[in-house]
Amino acid sequence: MDLYGKNAVVYGAGKSGLSAYALLKDRGANVVLYDDDPRTEFATNSVGVFDKADVIVLSPGVSGDKDFILDARLEGKTVIGELELASEVCLAEQIVVTGTNGKTTTTMLIDSIFKRAGMRSYAVGNIGTPFSAIADKLDATEIAVVEASSFQLETCTSLSPDVAVLLNISPDHLERHGSMQKYVAAKSNVFLRQSSQDIVVYNDDDDEIRALLPQMKAKKVPFSLTHPVKGGAYISSDFVLFDSRPIVHIDDIDMRGKELENVLAATCVAIEHGVSAFTVGSAVTEFSRPAYRRQLVGCKDGIRVYNDSKATNVSSCLSACESMQGAVVLILGGAKREEDLDLLISKLPSSVVAVCAAGENAADIVAAACRASKANVAEYGSIALALDAALAEARKRGAQNVLFSPAAKSFDLFDNYVERGKYFDSVAGELGVR
Numbered sequence: 001m002d003l004y005g006k007n008a009v010v011y012g013a014g015k016s017g018l019s020a021y022a023l024l025k026d027r028g029a030n031v032v033l034y035d036d037d038p039r040t041e042f043a044t045n046s047v048g049v050f051d052k053a054d055v056i057v058l059s060p061g062v063s064g065d066k067d068f069i070l071d072a073r074l075e076g077k078t079v080i081g082e083l084e085l086a087s088e089v090c091l092a093e094q095i096v097v098t099g100t101n102g103k104t105t106t107t108m109l110i111d112s113i114f115k116r117a118g119m120r121s122y123a124v125g126n127i128g129t130p131f132s133a134i135a136d137k138l139d140a141t142e143i144a145v146v147e148a149s150s151f152q153l154e155t156c157t158s159l160s161p162d163v164a165v166l167l168n169i170s171p172d173h174l175e176r177h178g179s180m181q182k183y184v185a186a187k188s189n190v191f192l193r194q195s196s197q198d199i200v201v202y203n204d205d206d207d208e209i210r211a212l213l214p215q216m217k218a219k220k221v222p223f224s225l226t227h228p229v230k231g232g233a234y235i236s237s238d239f240v241l242f243d244s245r246p247i248v249h250i251d252d253i254d255m256r257g258k259e260l261e262n263v264l265a266a267t268c269v270a271i272e273h274g275v276s277a278f279t280v281g282s283a284v285t286e287f288s289r290p291a292y293r294r295q296l297v298g299c300k301d302g303i304r305v306y307n308d309s310k311a312t313n314v315s316s317c318l319s320a321c322e323s324m325q326g327a328v329v330l331i332l333g334g335a336k337r338e339e340d341l342d343l344l345i346s347k348l349p350s351s352v353v354a355v356c357a358a359g360e361n362a363a364d365i366v367a368a369a370c371r372a373s374k375a376n377v378a379e380y381g382s383i384a385l386a387l388d389a390a391l392a393e394a395r396k397r398g399a400q401n402v403l404f405s406p407a408a409k410s411f412d413l414f415d416n417y418v419e420r421g422k423y424f425d426s427v428a429g430e431l432g433v434r
Contacts, residue, residue, distance in 0.1 A: 001088040004028035007052050011035075011069075012059025013043040016082045019130035020057045026136065027089065029055070053077055057085050060126070060151040081155035083125065083148055086135035088158070092142040095269060098153060098190045099167025101316040102262045104290050106167060107147040109266040114143060116283040117275045121145055126152060150177065154186035163272070164191040164218065165201045165265050169208035170315040175337060184208060194218035201268040203261060204229050221272060223264035233264040240264065242271045248281035254289055257323035292421035294320045294403070298433040303394045305433045308405035309421030314344045317407035321349050326400035328352045329390040331383070333359030334408030341368040344407055354393040358386035360412035384427045391431065
């Protein structure tokens with residue numbers, strides 16, 4: 001993309017927007033930073049700046065359905081997202097990872113394996129460092145492993161990664177996308193423009209993804225937790241295998257249940273890149289899970305307490321519950337959104353012996369439990385009270401674990417899941433969890 005001398009507007013002055021702004025200036029564009037908040041430093045909130053724009057770059061948190069953005073499209077202006085802008089100028093190989101759950105872990109795992117293999121790899125995107133912050137600094141011998149959210153993918157019209165990784169698709173962010181169909185369409189942008197020379201790694205257990213297979217033109221590399229797959233990764237006799245080659249025993253991995261999808265996907269990417277089975281197994285064995293993803297906080301009275309604040313939807317909570325070993329008292333609750341709480345309650349594994357609910361949707365969780373005749377579900381006025389009660393329930397019922405896995409966004413009380421996770425850790429410490 002030739003940006004020199006072009007008039008560009010970056011919409012959104014967050015981390016990604018600022019990185020896109022810097023990238024455009026470096027490429028010789030005349031750039032204006034726009035943000036709805038007039039208090040944002042260095043940014044304007046005058047929509048008149050879009051009139052003169054040749055290129056409009058949307059930050060991930062910005063929806064493209066504003067009237068002046070729609071008008072810009074009708075006028076033939078280039079409207080792209082920060083992810084696509086970075087992809088256009090990047091010379092490195094691009095591996096783009098998406099899915100409802102597991103994106104960050106899989107991105108970090110792929111990056112860790114490549115680094116173990118001596119490859120020059122960089123984990124960027126939704127994981128923390130915006131892709132546009134380093135996109136034009138990488139050369140063709142390097143690899144960008146990019147975590148991509150549906151917000152980033154929904155604006156993509158030309159994205160064509162060398163490798164697309166599609167982990168799973170379940171309802172999420174429907175308040176932004178408007179429908180499940182549009183959410184799936186956003187995720188599909190990760191592979192729609194690939195060619196037969198590219199690779200798509202996909203979950204062969206996911207019905208939503210399997211329905212998309214006819215649209216995939218790239219070489220298909222499947223993975224499955226439930227059955228052997230030809231030319232892909234799967235579990236058999238407690239081993240991770242790729243096309244019948246053993247990679248690593250699952251007892252040597254700090255992941256369980258559906259979390260193993262992350263390992264299988266990363267294994268597919270690595271083996272397709274010529275990384276040896278030994279190197280993949282070694283890297284996976286030494287991998288440490290990211291913060292607030294079923295992370296052990298400590299113990300009290302022999303009861304293990306886990307912080308899974310990243311579980312912001314039903315499917316991620318159920319995955320965490322299924323991965324636990326031993327009986328569990330579950331702490332649920334957060335912001336009211338369109339999560340299917342009846343589905344959540346109905347699919348909780350039998351290992352969950354009690355539920356303590358706190359947050360904006362706590363009463364809805366209790367109501368869903370009543371509809372399902374689920375006993376031992378109670379509402380508490382705060383996370384601190386819920387954790388104290390959960391520890392008491394665990395002692396009473398002989399449960400080995402307390403799991404904080406909200407199955408809801410954090411926006412009722414916190415800015416994000418990280419802030420919520422830190423708060424839970426502090427509360428646990430105050431209650432003597434060490």
